[in-house]
Amino acid sequence: MSTDAPERPGVPQESSLHERTPVGEEILRVTALTKHFPIRAGLTKRQVGKVHAVDGVEFELAAGETLGLVGESGCGKSTTGRTIVRLLDPTDGSIVFKGRDIAGYSRRQMREVRREMQIVFQDPYASLNPRITVREIVAEPLRIHGRYRGSHQGKDRVAELLTLVGLNPEHGNRFPHEFSGGQRQRIGIARALALNPQVLILDEPVSALDVSIQAQVINLLEELQDELGLAYVFIAHDLSVVRHISDRVAVMYLGKIVEIGERRAIYAEPTHPYTQALLSAVPISDPALRGKRERIVLEGDIPSPANPPSGCNFRTRCWKAEEICAEEDPALIDRFGHGHPSACHFAEPKAVIKAELNR
Amino acid sequence: MTEPILSLRGLVTEFRTADGVVHAVDHVSYDIYPGETLGVVGESGSGKSVTVMSILGLIPSPPGRIAGGEVLFKGRDLLKLSRKELQRVRGREIAMVFQDPMTSMNPVFTVGDQISEALLVHDPHMGDDKARARTVELLTLVGVPNPDSRFDQYPHEYSGGMRQRAMIAMAIANQPALLIADEPTTALDVTIQAQVLDVLEKAQRETNAATILITHDLGLIAEMADRVVVMYGGRVVEVGDVNTIFHAPRHPYTLGLMASLPRLDADLKRLEPIPGSPPSLINLPSGCAFHPRCRLTKGREVCRTDIPPLREVDGTGHRAACHFSEEMHAAVEQIEAETGVTLTGDSQ
Numbered sequence: 001m002s003t004d005a006p007e008r009p010g011v012p013q014e015s016s017l018h019e020r021t022p023v024g025e026e027i028l029r030v031t032a033l034t035k036h037f038p039i040r041a042g043l044t045k046r047q048v049g050k051v052h053a054v055d056g057v058e059f060e061l062a063a064g065e066t067l068g069l070v071g072e073s074g075c076g077k078s079t080t081g082r083t084i085v086r087l088l089d090p091t092d093g094s095i096v097f098k099g100r101d102i103a104g105y106s107r108r109q110m111r112e113v114r115r116e117m118q119i120v121f122q123d124p125y126a127s128l129n130p131r132i133t134v135r136e137i138v139a140e141p142l143r144i145h146g147r148y149r150g151s152h153q154g155k156d157r158v159a160e161l162l163t164l165v166g167l168n169p170e171h172g173n174r175f176p177h178e179f180s181g182g183q184r185q186r187i188g189i190a191r192a193l194a195l196n197p198q199v200l201i202l203d204e205p206v207s208a209l210d211v212s213i214q215a216q217v218i219n220l221l222e223e224l225q226d227e228l229g230l231a232y233v234f235i236a237h238d239l240s241v242v243r244h245i246s247d248r249v250a251v252m253y254l255g256k257i258v259e260i261g262e263r264r265a266i267y268a269e270p271t272h273p274y275t276q277a278l279l280s281a282v283p284i285s286d287p288a289l290r291g292k293r294e295r296i297v298l299e300g301d302i303p304s305p306a307n308p309p310s311g312c313n314f315r316t317r318c319w320k321a322e323e324i325c326a327e328e329d330p331a332l333i334d335r336f337g338h339g340h341p342s343a344c345h346f347a348e349p350k351a352v353i354k355a356e357l358n359r
Numbered sequence: 360m361t362e363p364i365l366s367l368r369g370l371v372t373e374f375r376t377a378d379g380v381v382h383a384v385d386h387v388s389y390d391i392y393p394g395e396t397l398g399v400v401g402e403s404g405s406g407k408s409v410t411v412m413s414i415l416g417l418i419p420s421p422p423g424r425i426a427g428g429e430v431l432f433k434g435r436d437l438l439k440l441s442r443k444e445l446q447r448v449r450g451r452e453i454a455m456v457f458q459d460p461m462t463s464m465n466p467v468f469t470v471g472d473q474i475s476e477a478l479l480v481h482d483p484h485m486g487d488d489k490a491r492a493r494t495v496e497l498l499t500l501v502g503v504p505n506p507d508s509r510f511d512q513y514p515h516e517y518s519g520g521m522r523q524r525a526m527i528a529m530a531i532a533n534q535p536a537l538l539i540a541d542e543p544t545t546a547l548d549v550t551i552q553a554q555v556l557d558v559l560e561k562a563q564r565e566t567n568a569a570t571i572l573i574t575h576d577l578g579l580i581a582e583m584a585d586r587v588v589v590m591y592g593g594r595v596v597e598v599g600d601v602n603t604i605f606h607a608p609r610h611p612y613t614l615g616l617m618a619s620l621p622r623l624d625a626d627l628k629r630l631e632p633i634p635g636s637p638p639s640l641i642n643l644p645s646g647c648a649f650h651p652r653c654r655l656t657k658g659r660e661v662c663r664t665d666i667p668p669l670r671e672v673d674g675t676g677h678r679a680a681c682h683f684s685e686e687m688h689a690a691v692e693q694i695e696a697e698t699g700v701t702l703t704g705d706s707q
Binding site for chain 1: 402403518520521548549550551552553554557575576577578579580581582583601602605606615616617618619620621622623624626627629630631632633634636637
């Protein structure tokens with residue numbers, strides 16, 4: 001590691017990556033985060049409405065921890081990620097990173113924060129500049145932050161980063177198109193790690209990859225976390241991937257977190273009807289389970305975030321909905337005293353993945 | 360045993376490109392029987408989609424070319440049919456559901472008109488009124504709400520899940536004997552996928568069509584398929600009954616896929632990815648195309664020199680193309696120990 005790498009407590013190297021979870025101090029706390037996009041129409045581009053992309057999201061992240069942020073398209077998970085790193089300006093709410101609320105920070109102030117918090121995007125084809133070499137792509141953040149000191153030290157750091165993500169540093173003078181999808185995602189990760197961040201926002205980092213390559217990148221992310229003590233906000237729609245990589249999981253629907261908790265609690269005993277429907281709908285790669293699982297098939301589509309339903313967002317597709325659901329937005333609170341909050345008036349633990357087998 | 364409804368025999372499809380000839384489909388043979396669902400699984404570039412495009416004569420030529428083999432459908436070789444004859448088979452006897460219904464429907468015609476057209480092309484005497492009535496019936500069957508008013512809407516007025524339902528309605532309009540679904544739910548969210556899968560199962564029951572389900576999603580295969588074809592580098596590497604493929608794979612690539620896959624229903628110790636990248640179809644590795652990534656080959660020469668034939672491994676129609684498939688028992692056990700995944704089927 002280069003000299004300016006902060007000292008981190010040694011993380012024990014174990015084969016079972018998930019049992020360790022060195023839950024450190026809180027590093028990020030998001031409170032009442034809201035992002036609305038204006039809808040404009042007419043000649044004067046008058047605002048006629050707004051899209052409630054993110055609507056009061058709250059969570060905290062500890063150093064060295066992985067929080068999975070999962071939901072279907074349009075649920076606001078990516079907007080949440082982008083707002084946290086301030087690629088988008090929040091409409092409301094606070095983003096406390098290491099004790100400082102960065103929600104109102106200027107671009108200049110954010111520059112400093114970005115050394116410590118970085119984002120990796122889904123599409124490694126679109127997020128790498130095709131005209132510059134991989135070495136330059138990885139060196140860019142170093143240069144911007146004045147850490148590309150002297151060509152020797154800078155070059156060494158880039159080579160070190162490429163090695164860290166499993167690429168051959170001799171390939172640094174190639175262009176992005178000369179690499180496969182998985183390798184490009186490694187380049188994106190190397191670039192994000194250049195400034196020794198403590199938090200990575202990973203926005204669907206493996207969704208575009210084939211399963212054998214996806215596993216390589218997931219393992220890389222786990223190894224890097226152990227080695228560097230990184231905290232991840234892992235945004236994805238694939239519930240199996242999220243289960244594998246996360247310590248805690250937050251489920252989003254239409255701009256809100258509907259349930260959040262320890263990974264095991266969410267997967268073994270989901271309490272929100274949406275989480276239950278989501279988990280029951282994922283096909284499991286074991287034909288022995290065929291016909292033995294209850295598949296909760298929701299009716300209809302996700303409502304438009306420009307015009308979300310009153311009360312509980314999910315009520316229009318929920319089989320439990322009653323009058324109160326249209327009137328009162330259920331709070332995200334721990335309803336069963338097991339430290340696993342759920343935003344449903346009728347929350348109830350229910351095993352859905354292997355319902356028959358758990359009984 | 361009943362006769363297969365479709366038999367591929369040594370199908371070869373290539374594409375000429377500036378960089379060389381792409382061997383997209385390399386001597387592929389498989390059968391599909393009436394009423395069954397055959398899952399075809401493989402990663403991008405494995406040739407799974409090009410194979411079925413070849414069946415239907417949908418390979419753009421040039422640059423594509425079917426260089427060999429036979430596609431026997433109800434005893435006739437589809438590759439020998441004229442354009443016109445093939446058109447009569449396509450849509451009536453063999454129908455296709457594509458991944459992206461937005462690009463596979465015509466945006467300037469109403470959904471209803473497009474489904475009616477499918478009916479009228481194959482039965483011109485039907486008449487517009489009857490075609491409309493039958494279309495509304497089909498839309499009802501696939502669960503499109505208010506089918507009468509939905510008939511007159513355009514594809515962009517449908518949501519993704521609704522469009523895919525309409526595609527399925529169009530595909531089963533003429534009661535095809537064979538339905539080919541190419542990644543039918545890949546573009547959809549999981550709750551919408553569940554709806555579409557229900558519709559697909561219902562459509563299959565209604566028409567009793569044999570179905571080829573092409574997907575990269577092993578979960579979908581486990582849930583829908585009766586038999587499974589695994590493809591790698593344009594070749595079939597393993598064929599068998601769905602339980603056998605998942606619980607007792609006999610090709611190291613199949614095992615590698617399963618060891619790479621995070622599970623919804625279990626906490627794995629770690630994933631065991633297949634090392635390296637998928638092969639270039641222009642410059643396929645010699646011998647077994649999988650040998651550079653294989654955990655079983657251990658440097659043995661035959662893997663580099665000879666293409667392994669797809670051979671029977673246990674007398675139940677389970678076939679694998681590996682020189683050393685007898686060693687797979689031990690490999691499965693090793694993977695189970697390394698990852699914590701249980702393949703042998705007695706999980707919990």
